[in-house]
Amino acid sequence: MENTFSLDGKEIPFEPGQTVWDAAMAAGVYIPHLCHNPDYEPHSSCRLCTITVNGRPFAACTQPAVADQLVHNNTPELNAMRRTILQMLFVEGNHYCPSCEKSGNCKLQSSAYDLGMQDNHFPQLFPHREPDSSHPDVILDRDRCILCGLCVRVSRDVDKKSIFAIANRGIKSELIVNSPSGKLVDSKVSVDDEAMKVCPVGSLMIKRKGFEVPIGQRDYDKEPISVVSLRQFQGRKEGRHE
Amino acid sequence: MSKKVSVATCSLAGCFGCHMSLLDIDERILDLLQLVEFNRSPINDIKHIEGMADVGLIEGGVCNAENFHVLKEFREHCKILVSMGECAITGGIPSMRNHFTLKDCLEEGYIRGVGIENAHIPNDPEIPLLTDKVYPCHEVVKIDYFLPGCPPSADAIWHFLTELIAGRDPSLPTELIKYD
Ligand code: SF4
Numbered sequence: 001m002e003n004t005f006s007l008d009g010k011e012i013p014f015e016p017g018q019t020v021w022d023a024a025m026a027a028g029v030y031i032p033h034l035c036h037n038p039d040y041e042p043h044s045s046c047r048l049c050t051i052t053v054n055g056r057p058f059a060a061c062t063q064p065a066v067a068d069q070l071v072h073n074n075t076p077e078l079n080a081m082r083r084t085i086l087q088m089l090f091v092e093g094n095h096y097c098p099s100c101e102k103s104g105n106c107k108l109q110s111s112a113y114d115l116g117m118q119d120n121h122f123p124q125l126f127p128h129r130e131p132d133s134s135h136p137d138v139i140l141d142r143d144r145c146i147l148c149g150l151c152v153r154v155s156r157d158v159d160k161k162s163i164f165a166i167a168n169r170g171i172k173s174e175l176i177v178n179s180p181s182g183k184l185v186d187s188k189v190s191v192d193d194e195a196m197k198v199c200p201v202g203s204l205m206i207k208r209k210g211f212e213v214p215i216g217q218r219d220y221d222k223e224p225i226s227v228v229s230l231r232q233f234q235g236r237k238e239g240r241h242e
Numbered sequence: 243m244s245k246k247v248s249v250a251t252c253s254l255a256g257c258f259g260c261h262m263s264l265l266d267i268d269e270r271i272l273d274l275l276q277l278v279e280f281n282r283s284p285i286n287d288i289k290h291i292e293g294m295a296d297v298g299l300i301e302g303g304v305c306n307a308e309n310f311h312v313l314k315e316f317r318e319h320c321k322i323l324v325s326m327g328e329c330a331i332t333g334g335i336p337s338m339r340n341h342f343t344l345k346d347c348l349e350e351g352y353i354r355g356v357g358i359e360n361a362h363i364p365n366d367p368e369i370p371l372l373t374d375k376v377y378p379c380h381e382v383v384k385i386d387y388f389l390p391g392c393p394p395s396a397d398a399i400w401h402f403l404t405e406l407i408a409g410r411d412p413s414l415p416t417e418l419i420k421y422d
């Protein structure tokens with residue numbers, strides 16, 4: 001058939017220019033993701049959305065949909081690989097969910113629930129990362145940063161402020177702030193920035209808002225991220241934003 | 243079933259919250275007692291594992307020498323060893339001290355802290371020596387299963403134990419997996 005591909009055995013229609021991720025989500029098939037937010041350009045850095053196309057792994061968020069390709073997504077092998085990615089993200093940072101303001105609204109945590117992650121497997125690295133609470137309204141808790149680059153992209157492309165960047169490479173990578181002192185207080189950041197709305201984890205946050213919604217009543221307390229994410233994606237097409 | 247399953251439990255560097263959650267299975271504990279008998283556990287105050295336990299539930303990570311010896315005893319005397327709760331699995335809240343040196347932590351607590359009189363670091367030989375860091379249990383001994391949550395809910399503990407005793411895969415369904 002023209003302009004369809006096979007996804008786990010199901011025919012998925014697509015429009016030219018769509019990615020595999022876009023077409024799948026539009027057809028109601030959830031593909032896990034962390035660094036991708038459909039309101040912004042894809043980045044394909046976290047690799048949680050890895051699928052196989054004709055047997056080879058690709059990031060679904062940047063892979064163009066092509067007619068007749070054979071795509072696999074929800075397989076035990078791919079989900080095991082995704083769990084490993086999540087476990088590495090957990091041990092590379094300092095994630096104390098019991099005391100985190102984001103718990104229940106966090107995409108890292110809820111993706112791990114959804115993929116059945118029951119342990120961290122790898123040795124905890126307990127890295128030393130400096131928090132930045134210098135700003136009166138905004139806090140950056142680097143312990144929880146997964147370096148998804150969303151704040152970097154949105155601050156640069158949408159807010160036109162370029163406040164954030166990822167410095168260094170590999171395990172030494174860290175999120176830095178563009179200001180003379182390197183502190184948020186001396187940057188142009190504001191609570192109204194779009195960049196302040198995109199952090200998937202509890203790293204870049206607005207102060208005094210953390211517990212506005214009580215624990216137990218948050219997005220992913222009630223439903224798994226696979227359900228919430230699909231509904232938000234559908235709502236977005238219809239102009240609703242949750 | 244001919245013989246009851248023997249379950250041992252202990253609390254290392256934890257807050258006893260996981261044990262509270264275990265007791266929180268309420269009247270189901272009576273059903274559980276049809277299936278299991280408690281070996282060494284703070285619940286019955288038996289101090290050492292008698293013979294071989296079938297299942298050992300560990301609450302808390304390893305923060306001192308005593309924790310280490312208890313965990314080793316559990317590994318040697320339990321057929322299946324389970325890390326129960328965030329502290330056993332990741333180190334949890336006590337492992338927040340891993341971001342500071344042990345010396346700094348002790349001095350902050352016993353020398354420089356607010357309102358301290360007769361400042362000195364306790365050194366009674368009865369007090370177990372602290373480890374340099376707080377360790378998740380699986381970094382010290384082999385752990386067979388992980389039961390996440392802070393604490394794991396009574397339903398999660400119930401699901402895990404009853405599935406395990408029934409000889410099935412005790413993995414938790416998504417709705418019972420929580421890290422907080
Ligand atoms: S950011 Fe998410 S995963 Fe990390 S501690 Fe907070 S809730 Fe847990």
Ligand code: SF4
Nearest residue numbers: 145146148149151199
């Ligand atoms: S602060 Fe948040 S949005 Fe920015 S890179 Fe880290 S995890 Fe991503």
